[in-house]
Amino acid sequence: MEATMPLCPIADRFVRLTGGPLSFGSLAPVVSPASLERKLHLGRRVTRASALFWLLLGLLAVLAIDLGLTRLGLWDIMPLIGLGVLLALSMQTFFKPRLMSRQPVLLPLITPVAIGLQFLVLMQLIRIDEYGYLSAFGSLLGLVTLQCYLGIQYGGRISFLVGVALTLVLHSLYLVGRTESSLFQPEEEFLCVGSALAICSVMAMANSFQRGRRDGLAHLYKQQAEQTRLIRRQRQALDLRSRALLEANENLRQVSLSDGLTGVANRRCFDESLHREWFRHTRGTARSGQQRVSDSAERPGLGLLLVDIDAFKAYNDRYGHMAGDDCLCRVAGAIRRATLRLGDLAARYGGEEFAVLLPETTLEGTENVALRVMANIEELNIPHEDSPVASIVTVSIGIAHLGEAPHLEVAAFLGMADQALYQAKNQGRNRIIVRLPA
Structure with missing residues (x-):
């Protein structure tokens, strides 16, 4: 019998996150149909959220260029935004039930890779914008999108911690790559960081509330399903008892109306x-009245x-x-x-x-x-x-x-x-x- 074992600690961690053991020969996790459908639904939501993020970032770029908040031109920004939209939509081509049922290992790999590539595109936009206003707006918008995704998947605490860590990383990159011609002043920098932390806090609370509401509804549905099953079992038991009572009454009636020795009616x-x-x-x-038969x-x-x-x-x-x-x-x-x-x-x-x-x-x-x-x-x-x-x-x-x-x-x-x-x-x-x- 072929042994089943993780290839390495990273693969073992990946298996625990994806919810199934890895086969040593095929690297295919054992995923139930319900789990696969849930992950496909989550992947489609990530695709829509990512595409919407890049479209909103394009609108912000147009406004920033019109208001003079960035040194970049429209032709400098649109290729990056188009690349981000293309990366977001490319994920959707992999989220097919037939493909995922044959290669379920692709699902937990494609989503992080696509999000990571989009993050690199966003970092390139921040770099060429020299950490200006458009970069700040794009970072905050991306933070909101990431908070929504993390809140759906992991809840409020994880989304808050990841949001704070990402804010600190982006701010560190801003400090390292800042030039004299940067558009940010100290008070503007403080406002940007404070806005990011405020977004993390508000989104974390919203995510916690939403997840708690979802868990509460799930618990309520579970209770209702359990009550329905209990009522169904009680009804079945009552039907069985009623049927047995009817049979007993019919048997008693037959006994009361039949002769015990001969079996005919009494x-x-x-x-x-x-x-x-x-x-x-x-x-x-x-x-019948007067109608009579002669014979x-x-x-x-x-x-x-x-x-x-x-x-x-x-x-x-x-x-x-x-x-x-x-x-x-x-x-x-x-x-x-x-x-x-x-x-x-x-x-x-x-x-x-x-x-x-x-x-x-x-x-x-x-x-x-x-x-x-x-x-x-x-x-x-x-x-x-x-x-x-x-x-x-x-x-x-x-x-x-x-x-x-x-x-x-x-x-x-x-x-x-x-x-x-x-x-x-x-x-x-x-x-x-x-x-x-x-």
Whole structure:
């Protein structure tokens, strides 16, 4: 495995400033996309600030020449200003995401080099101007630009220290290169240095305020993002709890409405469904008025089956309660398979009795369901040697059908099916009896 190590202390310092380790083979720092985008944005701001500085310096040169504050001519100054603008704009050609993603080491190198070259151009302007008024104005303007850049990148303290150090360096160069023909007098010199220090102080305070405001906003945004994440997590947890509660309620409802042994609907569910379907049927019948169908077999209505297992007590006595429970479950499944529609309801009515509710069903359709129930139970072929009817388990079925009789109460309708079942059992069991309203 190839070792990764800094080439020298300067390179190590460069790596810490640029935020990524250097590869020994390619000299390319590992830069994240977010860090690269931030540095590209900063580089573009430096380019714009540098170009604006040279344009403002050109305007100051025109004013200085017009007011006689410099010995230089326009053709002496404009080449240097044009060179400065060219250096500032040349940085922009390197700030391309595709280029920076391939060669991210160029970004932290180009900006200092370009700024250093512009500083040399400014020093050349100061030298040929012999440290005159234009040089002082240009230095102060450059100091403001540098303060803005340093404030954006490093904050107020660094910008103040660099500004003071740069002011002292420029003033030292002024003292070394001063001639008798210099335009500066002692009081003017004091005013220039004082202005530079004042600019450093004011810009440092502004930078500190701006950076503090930015940090405060960043902290506020971080808090808001954290609160948003917390609210989202709480909402997700609440949704999960609500979903679990709904599922638990649905399971509880299913348990409360289903028979624990056979799995079909229980007596409570049957009673609720019977009252609901009876009310719906009688309301629809009352609305229909005098419109009647001549054939009662073709008349849609509410069908009800009461199913009773023949001689079930004898089956329990012969085969035991475990076998009796198994018989009930198998018979319930056969009855449920006989109902083909979603609206049909098969329920355990009590003991060995079952009920089948058939809304919007004709009398013929109700009889067909009863025949399917008997056929399904016969197909089970459950042995019943003590049955007085057959050698297998059989059922008796009573049918009640409610056509156009809105005056009939639900209890009377249920009593019709019970009377039909009683009649089927008295007539020898294993048969179907139908009762209709008078």
